Amino acid sequence: MTDLPVARVLVDSPLPQLDQLFDYRIPERLAHAALRGVRVRVPLRSGGRIAQGWIVELAERSEYRGELSEVDDVVSEVPALMPEVWRLARAAADRAAGNASDILRIAIPPRYVRAEKAWRSAESDPGPLPETPAPIDGYAPGRVQQGIAAGERMSLAADARPVRLDSGAWVGGWARTVAQAAAHALAHDRSTVVAVPDYRDQEQLESALAESVDPRRVVRTDARQTGPARYRAFLDATADAARVVIGNRSTVYAPAARLGLIVVVDDGDGLHSEPLAPGVHSRDAALIRQEQSEAALLFVAHSRSVEVQRLVELGWVHDVPLRRGGRPRVVLTEQQAAPESGGARIPSAAWREAQAAVAEGPVLVQVARPGHTPMLVCDRCREPARCSTCSGALVVPRAGGAAACVLCGTAATAWRCGVCDGTKLRAAVVGATRTAEELGRAFPRSRVVVSDGDRPLLRVRAEPQLVVATRGAEPIADGGYRAVLLLDGERMLLRESLRVAEDCLRWWSNAAALAAPGSPVFLVGVGGALGTALATWRQAAWAAEELETRRTLRFPPAVRMASVVSAHDRLAAALERTGAIDGVDVLGPTPIEEGLERAIVRFGYGAGAEVAQRLKGEAIRAATERRRPVAGRRPGRPPVVRVRMDDPDLP
């Protein structure tokens, strides 16, 4: 029951000009239900249509100079929007020049009436809290515990060994660490939210949590659940018992009572990047949420993302090294293939050891993922070709078209290779599938199983077998693999992306961490700093060097970037106003499709808030200003400015 007569409502709309709070009068008949955080129906535009929205706050009176409309109805009496989640959504949207309602759509699952009724009538027994917090082992004694208690931001090097749980199940060492950290927070009656890349990580984490946490205290929210199950899990998280909420990238927005810990597992994984507008990365959302709350923040990964490395160098995130635990035995080998390995082209040393290992237990073979990326390399030295103006990757935008830079659009007419000074470009077709059959011929007596993006396996048993997996789809093996072959390193590096090297180091590290302690990990055909980083297991040092390179190039995450898409004139006007901000420069614009151009706005972190605000203003201006300045209508394309900030696929 509220005696405050005014509801301030965020309307559910993707329109930038509606991304503000609207005041409505609460009629007497709804006073009992119109609470903060509930979903409501409200009229938008006098007597016109009805929109849905959220009551974000209640007020005694309105500042609005005009007659208020009435809240039409309360959709659900459950306050699904918690105040902290609203603050987070607002801040995340502001940072990304987007709409808060778009964030809320990601944060709050669709409502199911039956699931809600069942939840409301259910006895809510959340089960006991863990009594004695399990020690978080592998790190300096008490280090992580203290960090959690102090609300610290930490980057943990994950234990690179598979570990056996009490239940007999095998999980990656990271899963046990995260479970221990969550149990620790829970023992102090604080909630934890954990965002993992995919459901396979989630399965491991869930088994690890079962060791120390009552299952009623664990809430899982994943894409594989049915709608009602997902909504039910969400409602459980809104209750005032402390819980461990685990799920994918959107879990960083989960409601949680007395949040004590936020965990992002393997933040470099592309699955942490939200494809839906406004495209806020879970790492960024986690950082905002940590700042707004008293919770600690934990990044856990085998390799360090360049983004986290930047935060570590700033002193904002603290590096927590692994004191005790696995470091895979990595062997760098030449591409020189053993003739016996046939079409699989495996170097002889690796082939011999793999032959021996597969007699004992499972052997993992990591291959590239099929795909076709038309990119250009230097004809002489095969290095990926980079733009001589801004170092963006060179591509052929259309078949038969001329080579140009993906970033600034400069045509590569007088191109010169930065590595060998060659002048000829060559198209490289990447990603022919290396088949399991080739390996079957190379290992004639072994069972071969395949795990790929379409049919990924979660785990394999400790039996002799050859496990062929595309990068990112490697199953965990009971007891660990007896050998790991990273076969397509060279091919993986041939991708048109600023982040190839970083991604490769992460894929290799994650696969290497599946090896049994002491078992060999062969990285084939890759040497240099990247190979050394894997072999010495010094991913953070590599990230530091990579960050230094990005600084000299003025590439993310040394700076931030936003892509802005609009029609020629409008884009030019928007860029003129945005480019005038201090520390902002503009790359492009380049034509992308008929009538549209794209420009990249590059800016320092200090200018981020102002750039976002300005670009949001341009989006509103485009959506509300007179639609067509000149006579003569042009049907179709609405006059919009599309903004995406920090798009990881940008360069």
Place this chain on the structure above:
DNA sequence: AGCACGCCGACT
């Protein structure tokens, strides 16, 4: 997005 308001051409 939708929908109302407003200022210029053919109409009972």
Place this chain on the structure above:
DNA sequence: GTCGGCGTGCTC
């Protein structure tokens, strides 16, 4: 005179 055309602007 005025019905309604779509360009323009707003949404508590």
